[in-house]
Amino acid sequence: MPDEPNAFQTALALILGRDPDLIGIVALSLQVSLSAVLIAALIALPLGAALALWRFPGRGAVVVMLNALMGLPPVVAGLAVYLLLSRAGPLGEFGLLFTPGAMVIAQVILVLPIIAALTRQQVEELHDDYREQLASLGVSRLRRIPTLLWDARFGLTTVMLAGFGRASAEVGAVMIVGGNIDGVTRVMTTAIVLETGKGNLPLALGLGIVLLGLVALVNAAAHLVGETARRRVG
Amino acid sequence: MKNAGLTLVAIGLTGLSLGVSAQEGDRYITLASTTSTEASGLFDAIIPPFTAKTGIAVRVVAVGTGQAFEIARRGDADSLLVHDTDGEKRFIEEGYGSERADVMVNDFVLIGPGGDPAGIANAESVTEALSLIAEAQTPFASRGDDSGTHRAEQRLWENAGVEPGGEWYRELGSGMGPTLNTAAGMNAYAMSDRATWVAFDNRQDLELLFEGDEALFNQYGSILIAEEPHPHLKHDLAAQWHQWLLSEEGQAAIDDFEVKGQQLFFPNAHPD
Amino acid sequence: MNDMAQRLPAEIPTLDLSGVGFTHRGQTLLHPLDLQLAGCQRTLVMGPNGAGKSLLLRLAHGLLAPSRGRVSWEGRPPRQAMVFQRPVLLKRSALANLTYALAISGTPRRRRTPLAREALERFGLGALEKRPARVLSGGEQQRLALARAWLVDPEVLFLDEPTAALDPAAIQAVEAAVRDFHRRGTRILMTTHDLQQARRLADDIVLLFGGRLVEHSPAERFFADPQSPEGRAFIRGELVW
DSSP states (O other): OOSSOOHHHHHHHHHHHTOHHHHHHHHHHHHHHHHHHHHHHHHHHHHHHHHHHOOOTTHHHHHHHHHHHTTOOHHHHHHHHHHHHSTTSTTGGGOOTTSHHHHHHHHHHHHHHHHHHHHHHHHHHHHHHHHHHHHHHTOOHHHHHHHHHHHTHHHHHHHHHHHHHHHHHOOHHHHHHHTTOTTTTOOHHHHHHHHHHTTOHHHHHHHHHHHHHHHHHHHHHHHHHHHHHHHHHO | OHHHHHHHHHHHHHHHHHHHHTSOTTOEEEEEEEHHHHHHTHHHHHHHHHHHHHOOEEEEEEEOHHHHHHHHHTTOOSEEEESOHHHHHHHHHTTSEEEEEEEEEEEEEEEEETTOTTOOTTOSSHHHHHHHHHHHTOOEEEOOSOOHHHHHHHHHHHHTTOOOOSTTEEEOOOOHHHHHHHHHHHTOEEEEEHHHHHHOOOOTTEEEEEOOOGGGEEEEEEEEEOTTTOTTSOHHHHHHHHHHHHSHHHHHHHHHOEETTEEOOEEOOOOO | OOTTSOOOGGGSOOEEEEEEEEEETTEEEEEEEEEEEOTTOEEEEEOSTTSSHHHHHHHHHTSSOOSEEEEEESSSOOOEEEEOSSOOOOSSBHHHHHHHHHHHTTOOHHHHHHHHHHHHHHTTOGGGTTSBGGGSOHHHHHHHHHHHHHHHOOSEEEEESTTTTOOHHHHHHHHHHHHHHHHTTOEEEEEOSOHHHHHHHOSEEEEEETTEEEEEEEHHHHHHSOSSHHHHHHHTTOSOO
């Protein structure tokens, strides 16, 4: 097919063309996934740290559950959120279905177990190191949570990036709860599904390349910040 | 490092607030419709004039017909535009819809490999064409997703007296576009709505082989959702959309819509 | 620190270990022992590897709960700090490691940095305050750990083989620090392998052997005339480490 543009040319044209529709889709993708990771982190970081520090009956079950939820299929999460937010569902009156808010909620559910489970593991390892020193200083368990989270910050950056990767790559959940509405809830992944459905494979793949580039950019930014800080703090 | 963290927090929060402000107020309705209409680009042609006239935006959630009914039953859509007349009538009988009207027709076509191994191109009717495919046992890719198109395909097999099955009959459980992608990949026959086929770019060896039988006509209907089960819906705005689709202006907009020089939807609202 | 004024030894609560023993997975690591430490003494705990020295320190400091017996302080528990053989420092700057300890002890925020800087100066780390603690040399790390303990102003300081991995100059710095603590009125309980170090620092000696306390004597008498056969063998350098 010498006349047809290939995916890379399409991707390049998409980026250079600065098509306002595409910019809107890219911006919404970033907003939804970054918000989801941020909200999930606010809950999952302290939760994971607490799980690392407290021993209680049933803790093993909770840890296994969290690890299992890392593999939760996005469609299932989407369906659950759909049933919750649907008008006929318990949270229907907020009218969140088919809005970016609903997509954020679904992605929070997908990302939270990843961040919590990996945080639990990293904090537990670090705490093995710190336990005696912190006990000697008389640091309460509650006070140890921010201490350990801060000292594990480099590893936890990677954990957050793993969460961001999952959020920005998934399509099953945002498709169901967002509805892929043009200009309102259409993100990169749902746009790719739509273009694939139209048989417009170069455009679909082009969008895929743009998405990959975007995720790479976010990762590179986090890496740069992390490396600079690591060099400063050791 | 602390500053970087704060920046990240700020980005995230802006994201949230922007996400919320991206909604254009309350002057919009949510329309549950089918992937075939969405993928053809019809809505991009007919919604802007409606919005320009009424100030009402239309948010299209394009799903399979079965899912569209389910979304409407749960009160998550203000309006329905689908193509399964029997299902639409049942929806009204169940009390979820208050009014149904014909809006337009398009038609289904049979697609297949350019060599046409089953020889359907010269068939007299769609039932004959399907029988030929079944006899030759050449691969046939079926939607298999209980969509309007899938239901129509099953009715046609029934009319042809064939119970499709066996290795040549492949139920994909996919939308129209993905089904065509798969058919192209395995050089199979398939039934598609004309709109999706015309807009479809990844044809490879596939060609349109059979068309024009009246049995292949596909009626689209617009449904007004009943106020009773879901009083919160935007019934007033949805009624304006419903009336506009049936109005001369709306029908003309559908009539004018073309893809690659072909008209895909033929308005057929009957004025009462 | 402002409260450099020497404490009266009698103000420091007496540590009372009565019948304290420790068993782990059916193995007795420390046989029940009685030990009383009062005043502002420098007690050095000696004995071969695996004798239970570190264990004794951890039990006394409260990092471990005894399997039997009781660890108690007469009156109230004193302010305590511990310096470990391998210093555990937070992944932050040297200064931040100290301000953290001050935050934990409830020092008002605006006083933390000046106090921490003072402590860094005192332990010869003034130029390194912005350095990540984890990239300091072994000796510097141990001095930072001592500075952190200094800020707690402990009445009792535990040191677990603090010089085991250090070069002679760093050892000297640690020993000087121990003397400073002692001058300020801090009771010292420290383990060591090093007989010479014990001669230099000890007021009294606790000798452990195979998880048993075999002797607790004033240093002068211990080195001149050990009361236990193990003590005598130890002084002669005949105990296998």
